[in-house]
Amino acid sequence: MVSMKEIAQKCGVSVATVSKALNDKDDIAESTKEMIRKVADEMGFMANASARALKTNRTYNIGVLFNNDDAGLAHDYFSIILNSFKVAAEEEGYDITFVNHKIAGRESTYLKHCEYRNFDGVAIILADFKDPEIIELAESKLPAVCIDYEYYNCSSVVSDNTKGLLDIVRYAGSMGHRKIAYIHGELTDVTKNRLMGFYDGCREQGITVDPSYVLQSNYHDIEQCSECTKKLLQLEDRPTCIICPDDYSAMGCLRVLAQEGLSVPKDMSVIGYDGINMAMINGMTTYMQDSIGLGRIAFKKLADKIDHPEIPAEHSVVFGKFIEGSTVAKIGD
Amino acid sequence: MVSMKEIAQKCGVSVATVSKALNDKDDIAESTKEMIRKVADEMGFMANASARALKTNRTYNIGVLFNNDDAGLAHDYFSIILNSFKVAAEEEGYDITFVNHKIAGRESTYLKHCEYRNFDGVAIILADFKDPEIIELAESKLPAVCIDYEYYNCSSVVSDNTKGLLDIVRYAGSMGHRKIAYIHGELTDVTKNRLMGFYDGCREQGITVDPSYVLQSNYHDIEQCSECTKKLLQLEDRPTCIICPDDYSAMGCLRVLAQEGLSVPKDMSVIGYDGINMAMINGMTTYMQDSIGLGRIAFKKLADKIDHPEIPAEHSVVFGKFIEGSTVAKIGD
DNA sequence: CATTTTTGCGAAAACGTTTACTTTTTTGCA
């Protein structure tokens, strides 16, 4: 690896001059800069990020933390957020490194790992805020942005979950449905907001919610969603429409319905959530989250926080849109 | 951030001793080590990766490069490989950073980026080997492993693509199919191997391949696969079985069949490739690649190369298994 | 007890940058 020292020798200037020239500082003559740049190119010079980071305390590297227990990377919704975050970050010269809690193969904590790698900031996506390690990280001085979770201390970007379910219920209502079941995910903040939207929507339309219509499953869990669907089908007074936790687990719902010989939407209406590619292709009625926007805005927030650590945490909401597919039938005609 | 200097002061020893104690070198008394470790813990010491890398020329950071044009991260097959690579790497104390061709926001090359970040090695996944930047990287001295592509210069791990298609065609044959169409992906090495398997399988069973049964689509492209399916349906002598490039694009095939009122497998048999979650759930007949094995073995190869740069490139093959779903009908009964 | 060997620790240089400060050179102006 060719270093500034070698460039300096070749050019007959000092290392400082090389550094300043390549960083385009304004106390170096333009002619000198050009000459140095040219030689640096010829010699195939590439700065050393470690040395630079050591000196400047800036790595231009961002840690991304996500819950690996779940589908994690393989979750369509997540991977799109991550990808758009990555694209935005790279545009601004940041790199993305995954956060874990091992250092040199030994157990450690997320925060320690971030300190070790000197990340300029960290994005916390889909993480479990019951985990004390996550709290430790969120409470730390490290600039952080949370996606899909609001923590008082960090900037955050969340989807409009309440409105999402409200839109869904309103649509179902407009199609004549009065017996609407909702299989919701684990009781996180996200879920609570969606439930609020669900109940609001029902109240708005004068629907009394039958408690046996509200079940809990896990996000992205096809099996559990299947089980819940079976339970709903066993009720003496079946719902006419089932809202699933997300598009992916809705596959489980659809599968059970098919097994029972029920056709969608004729015998049962089904609504998903997320708007993942596969759902769109299959004509699923769903609420499409703006995952790309989520990632992009999350990066922007984080970059702001990195550049201005003093600014207070900001919480923003990204709006999605309702997608009318072909899995909900008009009722009562 | 507390540094070794501060630990040294508190302990009344030199910085060198602290470094050696924390790295468990054997010229430090056990009692001293313990004392230093204790103080370091109390003070919340965390080593500085940049400083360490600068001195040792080892970052314990691996670059991961993948083709972003395609589905990239959002591709189920890819994300599983990446995840298993990541898990294996973290187990051994490595971190994963995405490779791109920007440095500080300015265009550069993949190789330069790797040099800048001082990656110990790089994993090249699903990349386009027509891209001169990729070649530059593969030709460089940087330890590299390619997944799903064999480049003479790098170690590689590929799936048993030939056997995959052979198994598929044999199965289709065993189910009585003689008119088998194959919509294959872009003509990469992977595809060529699969085609070999396809033709071998057909020959083995005395099937003369109708050239109009062999079409080209793009991997992971639902629309194109739909188009190809339409073309096949327009043939006067339709095939009885369609092999798709991958499970995901097979969705396009299934959609077209549904639109045409053809039921699967009664009116048309369909076979996918990859064995992604969604396909398995839907009972797709497919060939499941060992994506987890692919990622794990790829890391192992790369780690070997990092530790022993002198060893020659090794090419290995990972075997998947045929999955008999419910999308192929028995014919001729 | 004298000598050698082993053990434990420290001094200092080095890794490749950046940057505050200083020095030298050039320019502008009276």
Next chain:
DNA sequence: TGCAAAAAAGTAAACGTTTTCGCAAAAATG
């Protein structure tokens, strides 16, 4: 021409480690 100001370049310290080498003290040996 002389002098101040501005521009250009250099000096050197620093960032936080690791590591080679040297030295002293302790332990082993005869």
